[in-house]
Amino acid sequence: MTMMISRRALLGSLALGGSATLLPRAAFAWTNAEALYPATYAFIKGFVDRRELAGAIAAIGKDQAPPDYLGAGKQAMDSQRAVAPDTIWRLYSMTKPVTGMAAMLLIEDGKMTLDQPIADFLPAFAAMKVQNTPDGSIADVHPAKGPITVRQLLTHTAGLGYNIVQKGPLRDAYNEAGILGGQVSRLPIPGFPPTTPAPSLEVFADRLATLPLVYEPGTRWSYSVGLDLMGRVIEVASGQPFDAFLKARIFDPLGMASTGFRVTGDEEARLSTNYAPLGGVLLPIDPATSSIYLDPPPMPYGGGGLVSTARDYDRFLAMLLGEGETGGVRIMKPETARLGMSNLLADSVDRKNTFIDGEGFGAGGRVSLAGSPTGEGVYGWGGAAGTIAFVDRRRGYRVGGYTQYMPSEALPFQRDFGKAFYKDVMA
Structure with missing residues (x-):
């Protein structure tokens, strides 16, 4: 049975029972990522150490250099598999960009x-x-x-x-x-x-x-x-099915082999579990071993249907930061990429008391303006299960944070991830 869930209302509406489970505390940092981004690493590791998340990972790239990965924990509370660049996450609204x-x-x-x-x-x-x-x-x-x-x-x-x-x-x-x-x-x-x-x-x-x-x-x-x-x-x-268009024009050219609307075959072992935090306990609402993403979806949801990995989505962000090109592969003209990441809203559009109050919006993602905390040049969006990703074109960074819990407001991971990253960058 497919059920929809309100990100705002989940905590108040769930009436499930459960017992506390100790979360794994494994952590990693490739290359010198921990030294490069100490605040981001401490931020991620803290959620696992406090047993608030099963696991989380960040992918941070400068310009077109390979990304640094840093993370902590496991794919699920009942898994021994540590989170990694190829762990599969539910993107939800990070599908929109x-x-x-x-x-x-x-x-x-x-x-x-x-x-x-x-x-x-x-x-x-x-x-x-x-x-x-x-x-x-x-x-x-x-x-x-x-x-x-x-x-x-x-x-x-x-x-x-x-x-x-x-x-x-x-x-x-x-x-x-x-x-x-x-x-x-x-x-x-x-x-x-x-x-x-x-x-x-x-x-x-x-x-x-x-x-x-x-x-x-x-x-x-x-x-x-x-x-x-x-x-x-x-x-x-x-003239093509939507999912086929994405595969042909974006995923295949960029090498995003683990991105799609369903988890199949050997991908299943890399799928994370999605949780609902309730009273200090993480309740599995979509266990990896019986996930709804193992089934063919009723339709390819362009607003919230994709699953992906930190490695794959970083390739998408690298393409954006490269204004349509990364790794010698160009999928769109620079002017097309710049337009998509620009503020497409007229000044007359009312955005008071919304998610983008005081900011702009481009093709599927929030766009920072001159008066934003980061200044101009940031484009990106987050997902209902706590993920967040963006490019900072002015500073030359591409950034993604990945974990799985709903609603995203239940924990400050998505809300404060960018703050931790910018603490490192400004330092």
Whole structure:
């Protein structure tokens, strides 16, 4: 059974029993990574030493040099396998920048433009309705004042909803229609209704088009299924299944052999376990040995469906830092990469009290601005299970932090990982 889980509500809703398990304390640092990044290493090791995480790893690269890896712990509480560069992690929303850059490839190919209405590819979205009251009645609506565009899908400004964000009738309608942002577990999660996901991107898009928008397109930043819908736009514009397009244009050229929407074959031994922290205990909500990621997914979720490794995702980040090229392989033009990592939001877009308040947004990822703590030049995003990755183009770094726990707010790993890294860099 596939169950969706709210990152905000999980801790308050889980009513599972369990006994405390001591977490493994193995730690490692390749080359001189511990000396180069002492704050980052201490940050990671601390979570394992305090028995808050089973394991975690960071991959940090300067310019196009090979990455340094540093980490601690095991793939799971009941595993003897230490976390490593090739441990497989659930990326969840770190899928979004990949989908965003896939869309940028089609823009470079001339198969679509940033401000093109998506109804050119998906006619069902030509006459959308908007709720008169956000999260209110789904029958009390008015015609949208403008079309949904490619830019708006990439930047969460299309007015679409998210079942992990919305409340009331629209959330219920999303769940009933199987308009989900990914999958969590085969296990039932107390407090959450069973849902049957849409069986394909085509059906996902068709069902989504029948439901009202939360906001007028182009007016407000609101976290949404926009990048999942972009997967269907990519299918139509490219003439290829979305997952096949990603493999052909991004994963294979970059050598990302362990990245995809499913874990198969010998990859299974490298899959981590996903946990829910509750009262000082880590409850396995998606054990590696029976993970939902061992099954074919109902559809390739462009907003939250990928699994990957620290090594693989670093190759993606190296390509971004190299403005479309890494290791002698170019997958996009420099101007395409720069555009995708730039702020694609108009100043008029309301982003107050959102995840990006005071910052910008590019193709699937947050973009820092001049007034941001890091200054300009940072592009990236995090995932629902605690992962985080970004490139700092001004300083020439690519950075990823990987672990597995939900919701990401339950522990300060994702929130403070970047602070530890910048403490090292500024030192």
